[in-house]
Structure formats: structure tokens, C-alpha cells
Amino acid sequence: MAIKVNIGEVRNTQADNKTRYKDVFLDLEEKSNSGRSFYNKDTKVDIKSSDDEAAIVNSIRNIFSTSPGERILEPTFGLNLKQWLFEPLDEFTAQEIGETIVSGIKRFEPRVEIKNVNVNINYEQHEYALQLVMSVPALNINDKTYDAILAQPGFNFLTNTPTS
Numbered sequence: 001m002a003i004k005v006n007i008g009e010v011r012n013t014q015a016d017n018k019t020r021y022k023d024v025f026l027d028l029e030e031k032s033n034s035g036r037s038f039y040n041k042d043t044k045v046d047i048k049s050s051d052d053e054a055a056i057v058n059s060i061r062n063i064f065s066t067s068p069g070e071r072i073l074e075p076t077f078g079l080n081l082k083q084w085l086f087e088p089l090d091e092f093t094a095q096e097i098g099e100t101i102v103s104g105i106k107r108f109e110p111r112v113e114i115k116n117v118n119v120n121i122n123y124e125q126h127e128y129a130l131q132l133v134m135s136v137p138a139l140n141i142n143d144k145t146y147d148a149i150l151a152q153p154g155f156n157f158l159t160n161t162p163t164s
Contacts, residue, residue, distance in 0.1 A: 020138055021055040021111065052139055056111055057146065057157060060132075063108045064101075064148075064155040079104040081155050089126065094119040097128060097150065105134075112136055115143055127151035 050058045066078030079100055087093045098119045105114050116133040130148040135141060147158040 021052050022050070053136065053141060056109065056136055056139075059109055060105065060112070061155070061157060063104055077108060081150055084128075084150070085152060085154075089121050089123055089128075091121070094121055094128060097130075101130070101132070111138060125151065 063077070064079055064081050067080040067082065068076050068078050071077045081097065081100070084093050084097055098117045101117050101119075102114055105112055113135040114132070115135060116131075118131040120129040120131070122129055128150040130150060132146045132148065133143055134146065135143055149156050149158065
């Protein structure tokens with residue numbers, strides 16, 4: 001039996017209508033709607049989302065954290081960065097990680113222009129420190145640097161990334 005899901009028209013719910021991009025978090029966290037309920041109590045009203053720059057960072061986080069084959073309708077989506085966590089910490093592996101990041105962002109995130117990717121080895125922590133320099137022309141963001149870590153639990157952006 002087939003099930004049909006009709007999402008309907010997608011509308012911009014921002015009052016200022018200046019939001020260009022919106023993305024949802026795949027972990028399906030609820031966002032709090034403080035003071036907007038009938039009884040003025042905190043309520044859980046929506047799936048957590050991000051706008052503009054934070055939406056792009058969330059998209060890149062999803063690309064980096066997904067392995068090809070994990071998305072049923074997009075079997076080639078993702079970079080499988082976890083494959084290098086059990087490889088030796090060396091310059092060859094760092095080079096492979098950098099090349100994979102550049103090609104993956106070009107393929108899956110066309111809103112971004114990658115300017116530079118640095119992959120540094122932290123032998124003491126058994127991790128790779130990533131530094132991405134990107135531009136987002138539609139948002140007038142030029143050569144902004146994002147720091148991230150690729151370590152045993154997986155990929156993680158550091159705190160200098162925007163949140164919504």
C-alpha cells in the first residue's frame with residue numbers, strides 16, 4: 001500500500017522576509033517557543049532549524065557526518081570522513097581528508113565557494129584539526145574561517161560557528 005505525503009506550499013515564516021536559507025537539524029531537536037503559548041509557558045513548538053549562515057554550516061555538518069549509502073533517496077550523499085579515524089595519523093591521510101572535503105563541498109553545497117582547507121595533525125589528541133575558509137556570495141560572506149575537529153567520536157565544528 002502506497003502512502004502519499006503532501007507537504008504543501010513552503011512559506012517563509014520570518015517576519016522580516018530577509019532569510020535566504022533555512023535548514024533543519026537532522027537530530028530532530030525541538031526548539032522552545034518561550035512566552036508564545038496561551039498560558040505564557042515555554043512550549044515545544046517546532047523542529048529546531050537554522051537560518052542563512054547557520055543553515056549553510058548545518059548543511060556542511062550534515063555532509064561531513066553522513067556516509068554514502070546512509071540516505072536512501074540520495075545514496076551518493078556524504079563524505080564518510082570517519083573512514084580515516086582508524087588510519088595512521090600522517091600527512092598523506094591529511095591530504096586525502098582535505099581533497100575529499102574540497103570535492104564534497106563543491107559537489108553537495110553549491111552555495112559555498114571554498115577558498116582554502118587546512119588539515120593539521122594533532123598527534124597528542126589523535127585528531128585532525130580542520131580549518132575551512134569559505135565564502136557565501138549570496139549572503140555577502142567573504143573568506144570566513146571555520147574551525148572543526150575530526151576525531152574518534154566523528155566530526156565537530158568548534159564554537160566559532162553561528163547558531164540559531
